[in-house]
Amino acid sequence: MDTQPNNMQTLFEQLGLEGDDESIEVFIAQHYPLPDNMKLSEAPFWTPGQAAFLNEEIVEDAEWAPLVDELNARLHKNVST
Template identity: 55%
Template sequence: MIDHPFHGFRELFEQLGLPSDEQSIRRFIETHAPLPRHVALPDAPFWTPPQAAFLRDARCEDADWAEVVDRLDAALRG
């Protein structure tokens, strides 16, 4: 049996090089939401190219990060 680690918003924000305390995460979501439905999360204008690549890879490869990336996507959609 393969054990997949669970990643939360704090770890995702750390991976993206963003402040990862609870207040900073809330502020980020409040600032950037709502993300229009026609814009894919990695294509949002507020990501740097490396951040966008990480988000795209996390989904494409169904990586350990895919679930929390999907949760961030949902949070940004409102």
């Protein structure tokens, strides 16, 4: 059983990306800002598997959804609530 708490680092690792703080900040800086009308899961830099994971977590309001929302906010200038 996985008892590690979910945070931005573990989300990045779940996506197969480097999860240290510096790598996360570099990733966000490289991809910011996404167009306002682009869903996070539709961004062109995700692999099909990553995009599906992000979409499923939001659609199903699953375990990772709060962190996916946070990443979405960090990659968009304006996020409607």
